[in-house]
Every structure is written in structure tokens, then in C-alpha cells.
Amino acid sequence: MPARLSRRKVTEYIADQLIAGTRHDDVIRQLAAYLIDTRRTNELELIVRDIEYALSERGVVLAHVTSAFDLTETTKAAVRDMIANHTNAETIYQKQLVDPDVIGGIRIDIPSRSFDSTIAHRLNTLMNYKK
């Protein structure tokens, strides 16, 4: 029986394939078959996160940007610059999410890192400060 491959190795292989320009459909089909064969479909969410991380290490960053209101183009560009500065990314994909629960400010989630300057987060931290 072959040794179980770690998630990191699997996702690095997938990221390499994507960067090399292999067709997305083929890569996804390969991964799906592997997960079913090794009964690891429950790790799907984590594998997606790890692929995002592996891609970010290769210069492709997918950023989820959360704010209470729609962002202006100027702000979006500023966010893009900030991510580029912090990650040395060559390609940045931004996903904009509007969530009124954050009250104000902005949250940027990139693989394994987060920038949270939302009012909700600050209030939460303040609440825990003296606990």
C-alpha cells in the first residue's frame, strides 16, 4: 500500500500544474479522482486553502476583501498595492464581499494571513483586553 501523501505535497503538485498551464479541468479531475480513491474527500476545504497558499508562494494571490459597503475603485487599487507590497505577488485576484456585520473598516484575507481593521474586530479585541 503506498504511503499516504501529505496535504502539502498534494497541493504543491496541483499548484505547480496550474502555474505550468495545465488545463484546469484536467487538474481538477485528477485531484477529485485522487481524493475519492484515497477516501480523503472530507479534506476538500483544507486542500482548497492549501492550494491557495501554495499558489501565493508562487506569486498568485487570491484575496477576499470584506467591508461593510462597496469599495470604490481607488480603495480597491490601494488594497491591491498593499497586498503586492506584503506578498511580492505578481498576480492578485480580489474577491469583494459586503458584510454589514463588520460595521466599518476593511478585512483582507489572503492565504494564511489576515489584515483586520474592521470596527467589529476592534470592538471584540477591546472587549477581551481586560478579561
Place this chain on the structure above:
Amino acid sequence: MPELSITELSKDLRAAIANLEATVGLESVGVVVRVGDGVAWIHGLRDAGYGEVLQIETKTGTVEAFALNLMEDEIGAVLLGTDAEVSAGNTVRLKGTALQVPVGPELLGRVVDPLGRPLDGAGPIKTKQFGLVEREAIGVMDRKSVHEPLMTGIMAIDAMFPIGRGQRELIIGDRQTGKTALTIDTMINQARQKTGVVNVYVAIGQKLSKVARLVDRLKEEGVMDQTIVVATSPSDPASLLYLAPYAATAMGEYFRDNKQHALMIYDDLTKHAVAYRQMSLLLRRPPGREAYPGDVFYLHSRLLERSAKLSDKLGGGSLTALPIIETQAGDISAYIPTNVISITDGQIFLETDLFYQGIRPAISAGLSVSRVGGAAQTKAVKSVSGNLKLGLSQFRELASFAQFGSDLDEATKSQIDRGRRLTELLKQPQYQPAGIWEQVASIYAVTNGLFDKVAPSHIKDAQTALLTRLWAEHKDAMRTLNDGDKPTDAQIKAIESVANHVSIGFEDK
């Protein structure tokens, strides 16, 4: 209701806001994948360090954990609080520090948990400094050999197995044989003899009722002012039991590093090993002998190695350790006992049989040893204790042999008689540690045959009479003797004359 201080509130709020401003940035984050039995498995946080503190954001607040398993795909972290509020999907951040506890003189007289939070209801503890829970032991060149005595006040120990400052002396025995009692007496003796040694008592998974009784007793004896009690109960998470001795050692190290002397009492390391085994099994580390993980030796060796006598260059402070190990049916060859025996500088073995024969403290003269304390024994006690240990060991063997017949030569008979008297003499009630002069006078009287005519059953009465008269008639001489120097001829003469007088009243009829 306490008066609300607006200035204080404003100051705190400003500090909190400043703290917030400082921390906003691109932070490493992870996510809880699964949680249970006090262990959280975290995805992400690839830059987390071993033992680093993690903060898990739950709906109701933040729960802290520390990373113990750094694996390729995930991190196993042990929660420092309850796992009830933590759920899969919670965000996890790095705190950026290793685990620290408050240290300093502000902790004296307090009962705290392993994170330094007060348990005694006496208000917050405002220390100025923090100490690392896991810290490397002092190096070779920064140490000095053990040479100063740490008097326990227990005659059997101070005379036969002396303990020096900076030594690690194991106290081992079955349940209910007086292990904790020995350490309490040692703490009391530090206060009575005004040695200035700070006591740090660590209760690892001890019943809280027992801890409460201990604290009451220490208060009663006036010892609590120079004592810190770090308490964990069986209902605490295994992580707290695991941390307790390390956190307490950090508190003790503060005094060691500030030219003072501290005494650590780990009660007990058997429960500590069990808590670590529980954590390791939950972290899916491979089990070894008795299901303990492979690094259970290192668990205790790195803890006890922190006890040391510092060099003069570093101030000459010391940290002495009295770890306790509970054996099952007197089996000292079990896994954890043999480990700790090999780590420490000697052991005091308490025997159940002796305990039930009324010989208390039930110290086994044959199996106990102090490997480095000889150099630290006070000259006064050393001058009278000589071959006390050998004599007592031989007596116990001879006594069991003599049960088979009565035809014994005179030399053997006298050895047995002397042994009986010595055994009686070394019996000592709890909470009554003896000073140096009391030990010297008592041992001298018996080992030099001054009490040979006293019936063994009256030895304790004769000892009391001897000490009372010596104190009444030769107070100054005894005070000088208490300094620990070798007894002068005048002091010896005083002891001999009083002992001879006293023995007449207690003759064997």
C-alpha cells in the same frame, strides 16, 4: 461595590487602544479544524513555534492554547481553558510570545494557578515582571557545587541524608506514608530557623481540600508569608497540570536569579507524568512503555535541571528541588520512579511497613541516599552523626535476624539496643522540626551511650527533658551551637553533664 476610578478606566482604555493600534497589520492566521478533549487541531499558522501561545477567537471571547505538535499539515494545540467555547472554523492567531507567568515578590503569600491567576480571593496580583515557563537550565560555568545546607528540621534527614541548597532530592514512597508531611515540615523549618529560603509548593492535581488544609496550616505556622502555592486540582485540564511545575519553577527562578534561595516542592511528579501522558495520547503521539510518550524522561529532566546553585558571579542564589513520587506497593523500579531517581541527586524512601510500625517519618535508612548533600552538611550535625546511617541500617537487618533466636553475642546485643534507641530518637512528630542544637544534643546523647540506661520506650521523654534543661541552663552555648559550627569542648561537656543527669530519671528497670 468598589469605587469606580475614572482616571484608572481612562488609562486602561488608552492602553488598550494603543495596543490595538500597534497590532493592526498583516497577521498570520489559522483555523480550527477540529477540537475535543482539550486539544484543538489547527490548519494554517505555518510560522508557529513550538510552545508558542495561540489565541483562538470564539463567539464569546478568546481562548488561549499552546502549540505542541507542529506537523506538516496541521498543528496540535493544547487549550489552556475549557474547550466548550471553541469550535471548528474559529480563527486562530499567534500571540507572538512563548508562555509567560508573573514572577516577583508580589506572589509571596498567594495561592495561584499555573498561569499566575489568583485563587485565594485576595485580589489581583500586580507583578512588575514575567518569567518564561519553559526556560533553558543554567549552564555548567554558571553553577557552583552544592555547599550550603538546607536544613529540613527532620533529624533523620539532616543527620543521615543532608540536603544542600541547589540539590534535587526525591521524596518517594507509597500513598499515605508521609511524603507531603516531610515537605511541610521543611517549609515550616525555613520560617522557624529564619533561613530566608522562599518556599514554592506546587500541587499537581491535588484535591483542593488538601491544598486548603495545607495553606491554613502554613498560615498558622507563619510560613505563608514566604511561600507561594501553585495549585491545580484533578478537575483542571491536563494542560494546566502539565504546566504547573514549569510555571512554579519560573516563579522560584526569580528568587534564585536575585541572589536569594528558593525551595521548590513538586507534589507530585507521578500525577504530572500522567497528565502529560493524557495530553500526548490525545495529540496522537506514539505511546511507549506504560503508554507514556518517548520524551517522558526529558519532561522531568529539563524541569529538575533548572534547580541549581549559582556561581558567585551570578549572585550565588539557589533553587533546591524536592520532587515527590508516589509508588505502587513500594515498587521503586517502575518507569517514572526510576527515571526521577536517576535525574535527582538522591532520594528519601518512605516505607509503609515502618509507617505502620509507628516509625515516623518512615524513612528507610537502607534505600535512601543523598549524593551531594554531604558537602553541605553543617559541621555541628556532621560531627555527631558519623556512621549513624550505617548503624541504623545494620540494626534493622540484625533486628529481623534476631527474631529467629536469642543466642546473640554481647556486641550484637549492644548494637541492637543502640539501634532501638536510635530508632526511637529519630521518631519525630509532625510540625515539630528541630533546630541544629536540638539535633546535635539528641544524637550525641544516644550515639555516645549517655542514654544507654534509658529504656527505648522512654527515649523521647529523656530527649525532651535533655533539651528543656539544656535550654534552661546553657541557653547561650546552645544558641552558639545553633550557628552550625563544630561543637566546642564546653558545649560537649554541657550536653554530657545534663544527659547523664537526665538519664537517671528514665533508667530501664
